[in-house]
Structure formats: C-alpha cells, structure tokens
Amino acid sequence: ETGVTQTPRHLVMGMTNKKSLKCEQHLGHNAMYWYKQSAKKPLELMFVYNFKEQTENNSVPSRFSPECPNSSHLFLHLHTLQPEDSALYLCASSQIGGGNTEAFFGQGTRLTVV
C-alpha cells in the first residue's frame, strides 16, 4: 500500500472516446504530479499541482486536461487521444515545504489507445 491510489489500473479506449484517470493520495501531501512512462521515453513529467494550483504544464497536448479539485485528488481527463499516447500514467504526491522529501507513486494506469 503506497498511500497513492490510481484507478483504473488498465484502460483501453478508442481515439474518439473521452475518459478520465483518477488519483487519490491518503498521505496529507500538498503537491501532486502526473507522469507519463512510455516505451519510447523515460518518465516524463506532465503536470504539477502545488496546493491545488497548477505550477507546471510541461508542453503537454491539450487532449490531456488535468483537474485538481482538492489536495487529495487529481484527475487526468483524456479526449481524442492518439495511439502514441499509449503508456503507463503515474500519479505521485509529495509534501512541499520544511525540506525536500521524496515523491510517492501510485501503481499507475496502463492506457492503450486503439
């Protein structure tokens, strides 16, 4: 149990579908992250939220839309994706302030776009 829960674990969607990935952290952290891990590249930072405010959008296409309604929940809304978006999407959280700490990761959502 990592304290960061992602759902669903696996998702297959068509290019015209709309779906959402969900992440919930039970650690009382104030920062949350979305990362993409694909066969073509190492772990890529997509979005950072600090105290629910988005502080980083790492040149991510607009077909990925994050939402952070509170400090415990993070969503990634997906629409009109491409096959090359197939990857493992990882959510992480950390506590910012009072010194550096590690990020805790969820198990990831394995996304396949067909």
Add this chain to the structure above:
Amino acid sequence: GESVGLHLPTLSVQEGDNSIINCAYSNSASDYFIWYKQESGKGPQFIIDIRSNMDKRQGQRVTVLLNKTVKHLSLQIAATQPGDSAVYFCAENKPYSGTYKYIFGTGTRLKVLA
C-alpha cells in the same frame, strides 16, 4: 521490468554479489536526490535519498554515493537478491516556482542471476 520497455542499460549480477548502478545528473541547483526501484506492473518505490550536503548515505543493504564535482550518483546494493531484480531510477528534486519537480534518469535494469 516490462513496464518501461525501453532499451535500458542492463546490469546482470550473480546472486550474492554486490551491484553498483550509476547515474549522471545535469542540474547543479538540485539539492536532493532519490533512488527509486520499479518492479514489473508497479509504480516506482522509494529506496534511499541523499541531500547535496552529504556524499554518502547508507540504508539497509543499500548505499548511495554523491559526487557533486562530476554530477554523479551511484547506488550500491550489497548481497544482491532475486527480489532486487527491477528497473532502478535516479531522480533529482529541482526547485521550481515555489515548488519542486522530480526529474528522472532513463533507468537501469538490474537482472539477478541465480
């Protein structure tokens, strides 16, 4: 290690031997470094961290060495076991806009031979 699928550098070691995994980082402003282990089908898990005011830190069976002069980080695993087989990532924690972001290296796949 199927979760990444990259052509990762691979280190093969005999069970019981010591393993040394290396990592180079790029940002001199980074003051905190982390090693993660990722097993197949799971998210990255924290192993050990080190701050830039240190050059060595030891955990249970693991030691991290930091050489700031050449921006090099290494992870040493003593008496490697089959359960150590995984992909290992180093990450640097980089200050950014009042928060931090974790930048990951490409990873090394460790294979433990029986």
